[in-house]
Amino acid sequence: MKSFKDIYKNSENKISGIAAAPGIVIGQVYLFTKEKLEISKAPITNIQEAISNFEEALKQSKKELTKIFGIAREKMDEVRAAIFEAQLMILDDPILLSNIEKRIKDEMIQPEYIVADEISKYQELMIISHESYMKERAHDIEDIKHRIIRNLQKKRWQSKIEKNLIVVSEALTPADTLLFSRRESLGFVTDHGGLTSHAAIISRSLNIPAVVGTHNASTIVKDGDTIIVDGFHGYIIINPTEEQLSFFKEKQKKLFEIQKGLEEFRDQPAVTLDGKEINLEANVDVTGEIDIVITSTAKGIGLYRSEQILNELGSFPDEDEQTNIYSKLASRIYPKFVTIRAFDIGGDKFRFSEYKEPNPFLGLRGIRFLLENEKLFRTQIRAVLKSSENKNIRFMIPMISTLDEVWRTQKIIQECKSELKKEKIKFDNQIKIGIMIEVPSAAIMAKEYSEEIDFISIGTNDLIQYMMAVDRGNDLVSNLYQEFSPVVIRTIDHIVKAAKHRKIPVSICGEMAADTLAIPLLVGLGLETLSMSPGTILYAKRIIQGFEFKKAKLLAEECLQSKSEVEIQKKVKKFFDDNNISRTRNII
């Protein structure tokens, strides 16, 4: 039988990229081009539907703006606040809205075109004005115009996407990825992004095969093409030949058998050959994932990315909405626990303010954002506390880079606790508060942090990015994003030792924990808890059952002496060979 190598060597209809989420799918392409705001002037047939889509888009825009306005009000100067208020009023402007509705009925064209045309009329008046501030005002109006059109288009393309297609796009936001997964998309292919882009992470957690960083797939494939996505090796094949089709269909069959074989691990503990038990926990991105977690035999949720609520709702949830979500989550998972990570907003995840940061990854992210927007932070803390009655919630703070941030957070939590006591609301007074270590400054001070908090979780994605000074979403430098870099291994070792010294729990919740190749090394470094996408837990169990802790420790000691990533990779791969552990991607 031919190997993958043979198949790819002789294929001219292939595009290579980065294998972002494992699996093989064959299906039809849906080419997704959303980023450019293209306004359709297509005729419509159903006026009633168009009007109701328009009203829906207004409602959604209003919801988004109200939340942004409500939270940002404290922070904004009066001028900004007035602009937001005016934008909100535009969504209720009786003259504008009745003109738009009338034109939709009369002209029977896509509402987005009419909206653009009507609002542009006013913008032109502002631009021709001799007053310079009027040009800025025209710019402010642009924002509301885009918001309405974006919501209209969402409505339009949501209803257009057929199920069971492979989505090919220049880039996918987390929100796009989620939306497509709801339409039962088979696979994802993007031009940009690396292994740890959020589209990649979400595809992995939803078990949807993905290839990212192909540079130009979206300009080569066409709507309706048949493609094969190989999420193990990072290739796509466009309009496959009979030979290629039968090869990959055979592989799919084999893969299915392997997955069935993994089922035997479901009822077994994750224990090394010499009896060391490792806690495997689940990372959760999406509410719908809880069911997968419950059946995945995870010991609990090691990371619940609460900012995903924003992606799902498209807006900020208030305290009651959050309490509702967290309580449901906590009681679904009970008696296991859930680690709720505070909103990790900023960076590539969510652009919140009007000010466009030149360097978002070094900007207002995680705890920095939360302390700047204390009101919002308090709604989350109160909601988390209110949901903690069954004592199975832990709360985790992202992007800590100074001890002061820890102290300020603890003070706010303390204040929220006192409020709740006064309000006679029950909560877990001993709730465990931990931090993510993902910034080098926190890694170096791990010992000091360990004296202040209840647990540490190492976020390898950001830690590697900041240690190596490499943008993880940039495929031009993504080869420098090295999980097995000696500096990464040594830093993890340093953090684990610090935590153990103070006897507080330490875990890894970055993508590294889900890399089956990294597992023996992490276990050897003394990590007893790994948190990963629920879909990879059985794979991890199979690996852990294949080696002795004693030997993994020796491997770690050797790797701590190594000078290069290549050397460490070699040692790790040799470990797999020596111990006869096979990796899924090598079996199929």
Next chain:
Amino acid sequence: MIEKTVKIVNKAGLHTRPAATIVKLAAKYKSEFFIYRDGMNINGKSIIGVMTLAAEIGSELKLTFDGPDEQEACDEIVAYFERGFDEL
């Protein structure tokens, strides 16, 4: 119908905040309310319309009120202009 000419007296002129306030005041009344300037008649109940008016300090606008409660509407809105949008 009542017609009234008002002068902008505050330093910042008719910026976004007073524009929003004017529209909110106008919305309380049944009467039609228009602002005339530079050959354009702008409906005073439309925020996006009022925002197209560039009216700096010293400029004059013609306001018209027409309807059952035109006097009350006129009184309140003209007073707001005369107070310099409460920014004096």
